[in-house]
Amino acid sequence: MTTPEPQPSTPDPVSRDRIYRSPMGIVGGVLLLALVLWLGIDALIRGEGRTQWLALAALILLVPLVSAFTLRPAVYANEERLRIRNPLRVIVLPWGQVASLRSGYSNEVLTKSGTKFQLWAIPVSLRARKKAAREQAQAAAERNAAARGEKRRRGGGGLGGGGLGADGPVRAETDKIMDELRELLVRRENEESAQGEVTVRWAYEVAGPALAGAVLLLILLTMP
Template structure:
């Protein structure tokens, strides 16, 4: 499920965006980091020198990895652009550069010949099947002349509907023009690589 956060834009805060995150990922990330902190502190306090080295290397590898896949992903959208923060990179797409947004097994944004996943808007096939069944029942009820029932769509589909609406409304704005920019998050990638290399070295010694 995705949690949208709507906030108004002010002249001094151009990035007061509508945000989409996965509450389940946030909760899971916090719990995993708490568990890693408890295990790491215990190993550093009570472990042998080798155990302490393993603990430091393991934390250096796992903490940014868990953070990247749980706490970091978010999609932000305002009148000018769509900002996609995925585990290892941040993609900024002015609305004029966005060709389409789709949700099949994952949510994706298309710009030119490039496709980018929206990690923070997971697709729940269970929600979608439930919504489809409810739509079929509502259509049957309408065919029998019964009172229409509002059908709640899956959260990922609702989020993409909102993003498509923002794109259609704002793509012609002068401030929504420009190229797509991609920034790799080396501050997250580097400690993962160093920690993983250290674990390999300690394993073979």
């Protein structure tokens, strides 16, 4: 009789990331990249002598930088950690290391050690906040008017309350995202699987080519 071989234990499945990016940043980045490439390639093909080298250096400098500040930023959140991909850095924050998520003129995460990181992929839109406030005020006015009409018909009753939409207060999209992240933080910060150390990695794949392009452009511009 043979003894069955023990089966290797399978690791617990990792929760799927929620990915947050800026649609307007992506659209703007694609358009800006198209413009840079069009002008740069045109100069490479039609230019002569030093112009071609200047165009090449500008492309090596600008393409990584434009991509980094528009297409690259993203925030990944799951049950264990928050991963922030900013233009020049990637920050991994276990929920146990996050002290708070703050919204002002920018959205930021503050660690328990006091370090602050900006969420480039979730930009604050003051225009969107003002629009949400207007919609909230309008919804409140409509409910109050309806409540007054109902009161006149029935001869009693109170006014409708607050500036709530069908699913709660009207909020700007990026503020809703920050609310989701705060809920995840409150729910997971004390869990054992959400503990660990903060790690920060510089994006050398962006900085390297951009620095090479800057050096080449500087040499070309200073040459007689």
